[in-house]
Amino acid sequence: MKILLSSYACEPGKGSEPGIGWNVAREIANYHQVWVLTSNTHRLAIEDELARNKVPNLNFVYLDPFGWVYDWSYEGKRSQMSVYLHYYLWQIMAYFVARPLHQKINFDVVHHITYGRYSSPSFLVFLSVPFVWGPVGGAESAPKAFWQKHSLRARVYENLRNLLRRFGESDPFVHLTAKKSVVAIAATEETAQRFAALGCKKIEVYGAVGIPKADIEQLIQISSTQCRPFRFISTGRLLHWKGFHFGLRAFAQTNLPDAEYWIIGDGPEREFLESLAQELGIADRVNFWGTLSRQETLSKLGECDVLIHPSLHDSGGWVVLEAMAAGQPVICLNLGGPGIQVTKETGFKVPADSPEQAVNDIATAMMRLAKEPELRLKMGEAGRERVREVYNWEVKGKYLAQIYQTVAGNS
Known part of the structure; x- marks a missing residue:
């Protein structure tokens, strides 16, 4: 099949979100033809890896809103609000890049991988292709009983985090992403509960991380x-x-x-x-x-x-x-x-x-x-x-490949 992956963060040899994006793409390419939408931030590392180890069936499309390539080297100086803005604009642009690509290639399944945040939308649901969302998380919170031990700075952080999550849940495009997903994969039980509240029809709980x-x-x-x-x-x-x-x-x-x-x-x-x-x-x-x-x-x-x-x-x-x-x-x-x-x-x-x-x-x-x-x-x-x-990435790749077969067969 022809699979379109939305993977804002995707880089070989990394952990966290970039590692998830890369390993999912790498494993799915063992079963299907894959096109990955990602940021130019990761382009050099991806092209260097593919020059050393070519992966058949794996194609990358690089994009950034208004040519704004986020510089992650300033680890201590970046603003979380600017990260959220860049990511949201990237998601919008991803749709306008994917639409003509879909007309040319005719994708069977679209799958959002990263960022793995349930309170942010994916505009690729508007492509009229079976859409798989996740695994994503982000609904996890420090239990209120533990806040009494937090410093003032920590309490401010937790309150802002909860506020941003509630703000995200109020976004109508997040609700549309939930309702248009044929399968929503929650990385945690807490996120599965929020999926249900947002209107996801089919929910599975499956961890996002793995090890090669x-x-x-x-x-x-x-x-x-x-x-x-x-x-x-x-x-x-x-x-x-x-x-x-x-x-x-x-x-x-x-x-x-x-x-x-x-x-x-x-x-x-x-x-x-x-x-x-x-x-x-x-x-x-x-x-x-x-x-x-x-x-x-x-x-x-x-x-x-x-x-x-x-x-x-x-x-x-x-x-x-x-x-x-x-x-x-x-x-x-x-x-x-x-x-x-x-x-x-x-x-x-x-x-x-x-x-x-x-x-x-x-x-x-x-x-x-x-x-x-x-x-x-x-x-x-x-x-x-x-x-x-x-938690072997090979096992996780088989799991996702089976989901694609199921959703494409039911479309």
Whole structure:
């Protein structure tokens, strides 16, 4: 079949949204002819990759509104409002580029991939071609009970995030996107509920993130050695909603005087987290590694035993899958993407009823995994198997290819 993918963010060798866009396109090209609409931001990286590794059936169309190519190199200077504006204008332009392309090629299915945000529309629904939406997320919120522990800055952030989401839901084009989708794929249960409220007819829940087969094999080779202190690890940007402060408080409650806690990443919460470790009396056993390369991060992961990922609203959770592929149990909150990725066989999904309860439950899970090596090994092996069977990009590509067959056959 002829498939048109809308993938604003799409780049080989990347994680997050660009990685999702690229891996979906790459896998779908194994089954169908694919045209990808994306931003010129990613053009150089895509063309370099295709020059080295040509992919039959994969074509790219680059576009940006009014020639405005967003410069992502100014990581700390960009405004979120300008990102939203650029993305919205890009979506409008994508329709006007896709319409003559469709008249020429006659697409069988149109599929929106990135951005994976349910509260933003896709104007490609007006092409009168079966439209698949997602997986997308974004409906996840920090439970209100946890806001009392937030700083003023964090509360402002959460309020603005909720306001933008409600503003998006009021957009009539978002409602049209929902109603015209033949299948809406939610990355999380929270997003599935919002899909239903928006009027989506057929909803499936399926995680957005995955791991390439080669990366899975590399992660499987990572094995932690026991001739060292027992170690917990958290990795990601140090933001309030990542919940690393819950991990530190839980670690302080454990009766594990010889254990260590490693934190990889940097961000605005680092100074607070370092002060908290001092206040809790655990600073000598907590190591803040800062920002590391991917290879360095994987090396550190291999020197640890359990991943702590107490995020309050993650749609994805790449590090969760990487830890599972490396054979490490995961302790997370039962929220968002990690709440779907982790099962009772692969780790502990802690309820998020209150900050105190969550910290106590995380501490209990930490002690169990530290003191029960057989349980830890059993969960680690189950995690590896789950990634192979569910979160391998090859598996996800087959899933999407089957959806295309179904929707095209019913049109």
